[in-house]
Amino acid sequence: MHVLERRDLSNITGSDHDSTAVSALGYARYQHNYPADLLDSILTEAQRLAEPEEEDRSTDRYLGLRHLRAAHQAIPAIQNLMHDKDRLQALSELAGVELEPYPITRAASHINYYKPGEVPIEHHTDGAAMVELIPLYTSGSAQGGATLVYQASPEEGRHLLHQGRQLEAKDHLAVPQRTGHAVLMQGRRLLHTAQTLQDGERITLVLVMRSAAEPWKDGNSLARLLLDDPLEAVHDEWLRDQQYQADLFRSTSK
Numbered sequence: 001m002h003v004l005e006r007r008d009l010s011n012i013t014g015s016d017h018d019s020t021a022v023s024a025l026g027y028a029r030y031q032h033n034y035p036a037d038l039l040d041s042i043l044t045e046a047q048r049l050a051e052p053e054e055e056d057r058s059t060d061r062y063l064g065l066r067h068l069r070a071a072h073q074a075i076p077a078i079q080n081l082m083h084d085k086d087r088l089q090a091l092s093e094l095a096g097v098e099l100e101p102y103p104i105t106r107a108a109s110h111i112n113y114y115k116p117g118e119v120p121i122e123h124h125t126d127g128a129a130m131v132e133l134i135p136l137y138t139s140g141s142a143q144g145g146a147t148l149v150y151q152a153s154p155e156e157g158r159h160l161l162h163q164g165r166q167l168e169a170k171d172h173l174a175v176p177q178r179t180g181h182a183v184l185m186q187g188r189r190l191l192h193t194a195q196t197l198q199d200g201e202r203i204t205l206v207l208v209m210r211s212a213a214e215p216w217k218d219g220n221s222l223a224r225l226l227l228d229d230p231l232e233a234v235h236d237e238w239l240r241d242q243q244y245q246a247d248l249f250r251s252t253s254k
């Protein structure tokens with residue numbers, strides 16, 4: 001893995017301290033060395049499973065995103081990457097904390113589909129602490145475009161959005177999304193969106209992680225999961241994980 005760029009949270013948001021973050025990392029962009037044939041086979045399946053066109057675009061998609069949840073269930077090859085020890089170790093080193101795969105299946109991996117002319121995903125912070133964004137396919141003049149990260153605290157950005165204000169383009173930084181590269185981002189503590197593609201598409205694999213030491217630093221409440229998932233799809237894992245977190249908290253706070 002060859003790091004191309006790395007920025008701390010404080011350097012992006014201007015807040016010198018964020019006690020709710022799991023690490024100092026804002027994002028890192030790097031050349032990955034994930035096997036090309038593995039990514040190709042994931043892409044082929046992702047394209048086969050891609051959502052139908054416009055007529056099927058539901059109005060209740062949370063954040064307006066077209067995506068496939070629990071992607072590693074639909075495309076088992078993704079599990080090879082999710083659980084790869086070398087990958088988790090390299091990402092943990094980048095983050096400065098041990099990262100582990102997210103334990104709720106529906107929220108642990110996604111495939112995002114970005115189409116020309118539509119806002120791919122509204123401003124948001126992620127539920128889980130860390131995501132790795134791996135572009136599998138890009139086309140068009142923007143070569144996949146960029147993730148746009150708001151350069152102040154998420155609370156400040158959200159406050160403006162709640163007042164009906166627009167967040168100006170100049171107040172964002174652009175994190176390029178190119179095939180061959182990937183981005184590790186502490187998206188739970190950065191307000192972000194994605195650049196609208198005028199003439200091309202992007203398909204991105206999203207692998208979701210959290211801090212092994214502080215799994216409770218998590219914005220995925222059960223209610224938030226239910227915006228995307230039926231109760232029966234998340235209930236058992238969510239309850240089991242709450243128990244796990246309580247046991248961990250008890251044992252580490254002694």
Ligand SMILES: O=C(O)CCC(=O)C(=O)O
Nearest residue numbers: 126133146147194204206
């Ligand atoms: O792919 C991107 O540019 C951003 C995706 C994102 O923010 C997400 O999936 O939560």
Ligand SMILES: [Fe+2]
Nearest residue numbers: 125126187192
């Ligand atoms: Fe996100």
